[in-house]
Amino acid sequence: MISAEEYLYYTDRALDGMVRIVTELGDERAGRRPLPGANSPFALLTHCLGVVEFWAGTLVAGRPSQRDRDAEFTAEGRVEDLLQRVEAVRAQFAEDVRAAAPGEPIRGTPPAGFQGPDRVGTQGAALQHVFEELAQHHGQMEILRDCIAPRRPDAIRGSGVKWGSTAPDTIAAWVADMDLGVAPAIRDGLLDLVHREDFGYPFWRGEDPVVTAFEDWMRQRHGWSPRPGRTRVFTDVLQILQVMVEHTTAPGDGVAIHVPAYPPFLASIQRAGRRIVPLPMLDDGARWTFDTGRLAERLAGCRLLVLVNPHNPTGRVFDRAELAAVAEVAERLDLVVLTDEIHADLAYEPHRHTPFASLSEETAARTVTATSATKAFNLAALRLAVAHVGPPAVWRSLDAQPIDLYGTPGIAGRVATVAAWRESYTWLNRTRELLRRNRDTVAARLPHRAPEATYLSWIPWGGTDPAGHLERAAKVRLSPGADFSAGTAVDTAGFVRLNFATGPGVLAEMLDRLEPAAAESPRLLDHAGDQERSI
Structure with a gap:
């Protein structure tokens, strides 16, 4: 048994969901039927109001009612008028539920063909039927909404910084967000969180579910077993960089990083009063690489090496030989290596990501691995990243600080991240296939080194x-x-x-706009001839 207030909470959720859908669709689309014989959202909500008025108003409260069930399923009109009726029916419904006697007989006769609850003769059974009707039709209306107004990638123009700060007549292909939505498991987990209104302090028994999901994902997806008990949860990878700079270097020390580099990383190193030691990326005529032979010379005087792999913005997936060269020099010079592997799950066949810490136990003991589900699963605004801290001295230094000094991610980021790493493998594979096709389309129309990973093209x-x-x-x-x-x-x-993580229609329009300018670019024309160059 549930109380009247609990019952109203759940029926209100269903009504709220249906109201939200017809409001989003508006007068023009709420009355549409996506298939012959299908209901419209407007008519379906009208039917639900008829259910409430008859089963709760007449059979429970005893008020006479006039109902034309067939007409409910053909109803049309203005959404505003329907919503006003919803509020009036909802208010009366709440009074009827609170006054109901669940074990008492109903005050009327249900339809002859009704095949409802076993205890159809009681007021409680009649209210149970109302609950089932509202829940069923809420789900049905969600499907109708998706048929009438599908959320196609080509139609997405979000309010975030990517599109929100871009002029209305301009296509946004800059900041690294995808226009491709999120995995169903992530969406469902977040909706469930909202429906439960579960925004108190998070709690779990035993291991942090984010940490265990990360460890399992690394083992299953990348063949690396992180050391237990050495993973910390942060808000994002940039925060991890800032924290690690403070824990591994002093002002004036050198911090090495491959250049070109993610701009906020460069700015963060400078603001911390450290010297940027650039490791230039080179185009050798076949791919982007770097000079492994002069690493020791370049890294002299550094205390920290930031290794972004897969590399942003060139899209390189560094191979084992390149990583081994870095590991050898780091060992020789006693460097801490902070490896940003946030794009690891966006590598294209035949390229495979190799976690830097997986090279050897010695390498793992000097590596801080930073990653997040935010890039591969499109969750940037939910703000959660993890750092696996291999160096014992760095771990002790972190552990000695106040536990809340760096803040903690919110519950939404936790729910989304666990759903990504636990339940969204199939969605990721489908998304990567779309991204691969987009990558090839861009490379065919704008000559450049096609990225081996990421959804970003670095174009000369x-x-x-x-x-x-x-x-x-x-x-x-x-x-x-x-x-x-x-x-x-x-x-x-x-x-x-160029960010190509968008729908094919947007991508085609983007390339149609860029190609005339590309034809006038001598550097692009040179690159099409496979000229060797460096930056």
């Missing part, structure tokens, strides 16, 4: 500010190459970074 366009020119002339917003070498002597001003 030429000029001093090609991104600014293309935003003005072609109405496509790209990331300026110069941002990826700020504060270093490396020159990346002639490059742009």
